[in-house]
Amino acid sequence: MSQDTIRPSEGLKNVRYEIRGTLARRAHELQRQGYEIISLNIGNPGLFGFRTPETMRLAMIENLPDAEGYCHQKGIFPAREAVVMQQQSRGVTGVTAEDVFIGNGVSELIDLTLRALLNEGDEVLVPSPDYPLWTAAVNLNRGRAVHYPCRPENGFLPDPEEVRSLITPRTRALVVINPNNPTGTVLPRSVLEQLARIAEENQLVVFSDEIYDQMLYDGAEFVPMATLVRDTLCATMSGLSKVYRACGYRVGWVSFAGKMSGAADYLSALELLSSLRLCSNVPAQWAVQTALGGYQSVRELITPGGRLYESRAAILNAVASSEFLRLVPPQGAMYAFIGVDTKKLPDFDDRRFALDLLEQKHVLVAPGVSFNVPYRTHFRVTTLPDAPTLATVFGRIDELLQQYALRR
Ligand SMILES: Cc1ncc(COP(=O)(O)O)c(C=O)c1O
Structure with missing residues (x-):
């Protein structure tokens, strides 16, 4: 390292926050070039039209x-x-x-x-x-x-x-x-x-x-x-x-x-x-x-007909009809942590997948490795987008996984 390099604190050596890291920066670059990116990597309700009461x-x-x-x-x-x-x-x-x-x-x-x-x-x-x-x-x-x-x-x-x-x-x-x-x-x-x-x-x-x-x-x-x-x-x-x-x-x-x-x-x-x-x-x-105090409007969102309920259902349906995806149904929060079937895709790598999905299909997800797991077979999406957007997203995910399967 040259003498005029400003060295960051060594206290940050083991500190990572990949959800807003390289992939998110690349998505931002693509957006600036005019591409429309569907971002499912951050649980930010305001981005998806949810309002504060x-x-x-x-x-x-x-x-x-x-x-x-x-x-x-x-x-x-x-x-x-x-x-x-x-x-x-x-x-x-x-x-x-x-x-x-x-x-x-x-x-x-x-x-x-x-x-x-x-x-x-x-x-x-x-x-x-x-x-x-x-x-x-x-x-x-x-x-x-x-x-x-x-x-x-x-x-x-x-x-x-x-x-x-x-x-x-x-x-x-x-x-x-x-x-x-x-x-x-x-x-x-x-x-x-x-x-x-x-x-x-x-x-x-x-x-x-x-x-x-x-x-x-x-x-x-x-x-x-x-x-x-x-x-x-x-x-x-x-x-x-x-x-x-x-x-x-x-x-x-x-x-x-x-x-x-x-x-x-x-x-x-x-x-x-x-x-x-x-x-x-x-x-x-x-x-x-x-x-x-008082009325808890979140209940309208998580019961049948509610936006979060229906989006979660759209994800469960999409995963059920995919030959590649597996999911333990989330019982709470606003995410799905989805795995791929490694018998069908033994070379799957979550980071590679997230990058390919972004570059080729313009969908941004968070690879499982961002969440401190030792396996490389999962990715996270938020359930915040509406059901039609999620159907589009999962259509694109399946196209990419199909391409992976054909390449073997
Ligand atoms: C489990 C969990 N804890 C804490 C936070 C941080 O939330 P806050 O906006 O209150 O800082 C988040 C944000 O996504 C979260 O998922």
């Missing part, structure tokens, strides 16, 4: 005059209190507004909560596949992400005994993403119970990312992790981005429950980090109370 916009506008200054580092009281009431209504006991922190999206809180916890070499158990910010943020904060497999052949469920076997004296925390991105798996109560016991026995902090908590299909039951964890600290994370289709507002929260004794120093450290960034975006915090 009007009442949330009104609440924010109404309170703009009160949103010009910094607020408390943990967030405005009405927003934190609304989170407390939501947690109470779900059976989580003992949470007060003092135990809630508002952040610029769950993203910021993932970073801050890990930074406040980890020392060099500390290990965090993270699901594979995961929403890759979790792995990235552990590595960025000097920790080591240890992946516990949620294998396709097991319906993307973890094996709690395998999770237990990965614990070492350095393990500090267990991450649960429920419903999961990218697989859409909703963890059954029995699995969550077992994970809660393992965390308690080993005094691991539980980070439960529940940002898709109300996006459920086929009667799947969502069980808040904080209702099951008693003898260790449980951090529940959620926000406005998905269920309330307001990802541009950048509002998320973390609420702490479970064993609070012994957590005071950790929570002070988190408050210090929150203070260093002064506060999170104030105007949008005024939409939280309105969002969480």
